Amino acid sequence: MTALVLAGHGSHITPQTAGLVWTYVDQLRSWGTADEVTACFWKETPPFSQVLNTLESTEVIVVPVFTSQGYFSSTVIPAEMQLTGPVTRRGERTIHYTPTIGEHPYVQQIVRQRAEDMLLKYGLRPAETAIAVIGHGTRRDQSSQDAARQQAAFLRSLGLVSDVIVAYLDDEPDIPSIFQRTPATNIIAVPMFLAPGSHVSIDVPAALGIEPDSQHSRVNGRSIYYTDPVGTDESICQIILELARDTGLTPHATTGSSQWQHFPLAGGHPFVEAIQQNGSLEFGQLYLTPNEVKPVTAKSECVTITDPMPLRRWVREKPFRPLATSDDLPDNWRVPVENADWLPAIVETVYPGAIADWAALQAGHFQAESLAKVSERQTGMFRGVHHTPIDTIEQVVESICGRCARHATWFHQTSPKGTIPCQSPCNVWLSRVMEAVAI
Ligand code: SF4
Numbered sequence: 366m367t368a369l370v371l372a373g374h375g376s377h378i379t380p381q382t383a384g385l386v387w388t389y390v391d392q393l394r395s396w397g398t399a400d401e402v403t404a405c406f407w408k409e410t411p412p413f414s415q416v417l418n419t420l421e422s423t424e425v426i427v428v429p430v431f432t433s434q435g436y437f438s439s440t441v442i443p444a445e446m447q448l449t450g451p452v453t454r455r456g457e458r459t460i461h462y463t464p465t466i467g468e469h470p471y472v473q474q475i476v477r478q479r480a481e482d483m484l485l486k487y488g489l490r491p492a493e494t495a496i497a498v499i500g501h502g503t504r505r506d507q508s509s510q511d512a513a514r515q516q517a518a519f520l521r522s523l524g525l526v527s528d529v530i531v532a533y534l535d536d537e538p539d540i541p542s543i544f545q546r547t548p549a550t551n552i553i554a555v556p557m558f559l560a561p562g563s564h565v566s567i568d569v570p571a572a573l574g575i576e577p578d579s580q581h582s583r584v585n586g587r588s589i590y591y592t593d594p595v596g597t598d599e600s601i602c603q604i605i606l607e608l609a610r611d612t613g614l615t616p617h618a619t620t621g622s623s624q625w626q627h628f629p630l631a632g633g634h635p636f637v638e639a640i641q642q643n644g645s646l647e648f649g650q651l652y653l654t655p656n657e658v659k660p661v662t663a664k665s666e667c668v669t670i671t672d673p674m675p676l677r678r679w680v681r682e683k684p685f686r687p688l689a690t691s692d693d694l695p696d697n698w699r700v701p702v703e704n705a706d707w708l709p710a711i712v713e714t715v716y717p718g719a720i721a722d723w724a725a726l727q728a729g730h731f732q733a734e735s736l737a738k739v740s741e742r743q744t745g746m747f748r749g750v751h752h753t754p755i756d757t758i759e760q761v762v763e764s765i766c767g768r769c770a771r772h773a774t775w776f777h778q779t780s781p782k783g784t785i786p787c788q789s790p791c792n793v794w795l796s797r798v799m800e801a802v803a804i
Contacts, residue, residue: 368401368422368629369393369609372413372442373430373559375406377793380682382562383409385596386430391674392602394627398609399426402627403717407437408792410689411718413445414734415788417460419629419713419721425460426609432467432557432595433512436505436745444742451612461612467512467557469604472595473519476555479592480525483553487581487590495528495549496520499540499569500557502533505745510536513557526553534564540572544585551588559596624672625710632724633709639727640708648723649716649770649785650694658711659699667699673714676700680715688793689716690770690785716770719785726774726786733774734789747795757801765794 371389376382386404394402405416417425427446429438442448443462453460466472480496483489498520500513513531520529528547532540543552554573558565566577575582575589582589640646646653652661659667670676679698680686686693700711709720725731736758740751758776766773771787772780780786790798 366400366422367424367426367614368403368420369399369605370402370416370420370425370427371404371430371605372416372427372446373404373406374437375409375687375792376562377408377687377796378685379563379566380678380685381566382560384678384682385560385562387677388674389430389602389605393605394673395624396602396606397627398606400627401629403629403713404430406792407441407445409687410716410791412789412791413442414739415718415722417446417458418725418788419631419718421630423458424614425458426463426612426614427460428463428605428608429465430559430596430605431465432472432559433500433510434465434468435501436503438465440744444744461614463608463612465512466559466601466604466608467595469608471600471604471607472512473516475595475598475600476516476557477520477523477525478598479555479595480520480553483590483592484525487551487588489551489553489590491526493549494526494551494553495530495547496526496553496555497540497543497547498529498531498555498557500531500533501564502536504536516555516557534568534572540569541574543573544587549587551590553590553592555592556594558594559601561594561597565594623704623707625704625707628710628713629718629721630709631721633706633720635724635727636709636712636720637705641705648712649690649719650692650696651712651715653708653712654702655705655708656702657699658702658708658715660694660696662696663699664697667697670698670700673710676711676714688769688791690719691793692768692770694770716785719771722771722786722788723784726780726784727782731774731780731786732788733778733786735775736790739775739789739795746799750790750795750798753798753802757798761794761798761801765797 371386373386390404401420401422405411405413431438448462498513498517517529517531530546532538532543556565570577574584640653737751762776772784774780774786775789
């Protein structure tokens with residue numbers, strides 16, 4: 366069997382960052398691209414370090430959903446997933462790690478189209494117009510500038526406009542310097558970002574001095590035309606498919622008969638058996654029967670949801686819950702179940718990664734990681750987190766884990782059978798510890 370895993374950044378602030386990656390997952394599942402299709406994140410769940418536990422496939426393709434090679438694709442993801450290069454063999458499993466989406470040649474055409482659409486829509490004169498390709502950049506990894514530079518070189522070679530420059534949100538040259546670096550009256554700003562998340566909707570507009578959500582603004586006597594980010598282009602899933610095929614594997618493309626197919630499979634069989642044998646199961650804040658999934662505290666007036674995308678949006682975005690297992694699950698919905706085999710996929714949509722951990726605990730082979738071990742593989746702000754005073758660790762476990770549907774096995778050493786165990790501190794927990802230490 367083959368699995369396709371999209372590895373993205375995620376966010377604690379806006380749902381769109383991981384939401385776009387889940388949209389790709391939904392599309393790829395509907396195409397039947399691989400036996401199992403899923404996503405993993407740095408800031409959300411399932412985390413990079415645990416997603417492989419959710420899969421049964423022996424061939425796994427991991428596609429980094431980033432616009433350029435950089436700190437996350439070359440350092441964080443390999444460290445968290447213990448990848449040794451483009452191909453990692455681990456027991457009977459082979460893991461293929463592809464280039465980032467932004468390195469695919471077709472992304473050039475998306476950037477070009479974004480710029481040409483603005484030229485056409487607003488009737489801009491090429492001689493009075495510049496294009497600013499805006500990348501994220503990071504001082505931790507200069508290679509993250511490469512993608513924006515390559516896009517700019519390509520646009521220059523086309524001669525579409527009088528000037529093409531690059532700028533970075535988190536590196537030099539910065540975004541405000543655009544106004545000193547080009548005399549053009551019109552500036553088309555193309556954000557080399559995937560999701561319309563906080564960088565695209567808040568940070569870049571603020572640095573440009575334009576109103577969020579406005580496509581055309583006047584700033585410093587210039588006209589700024591702000592395009593959509595590249596990741597919202599409908600061709601991105603085809604790019605992912607091509608990156609996957611370049612590994613030498615041939616993910617198939619069959620249309621599934623159910624919207625609940627091609628989800629992670631680990632733990633699914635014992636999970637369904639437990640529900641069928643007992644007639645029902647409480648799982649975190651969920652109440653499951655062979656015919657229905659709903660919150661334990663479901664109201665009598667419930668919205669009936671039948672598809673993965675609306676279900677994910679309902680439980681994740683209203684309001685935004687970056688921690689899928691936080692105890693504030695909305696309680697006004699239900700999913701009717703026509704086939705008990707759908708149950709794992711429905712639960713996976715609400716609690717990504719939880720069934721595999723539950724099943725491993727039931728079978729007696731769940732393994733938690735110590736805080737020290739997690740700290741060891743960190744290269745950024747979380748490195749050394751295990752030196753945090755124990756009082757602070759206990760307080761954050763109480764305040765964050767105490768409001769989570771998972772049981773913090775990594776802290777308590779064991780978890781009672783039937784609970785959803787937690788292998789290692791999540792990004793929300795680690796971030797809260799950093800905040801507590803800084804106070
Ligand atoms: S670290 Fe705590 S809050 Fe985070 S997933 Fe685990 S149990 Fe939940």
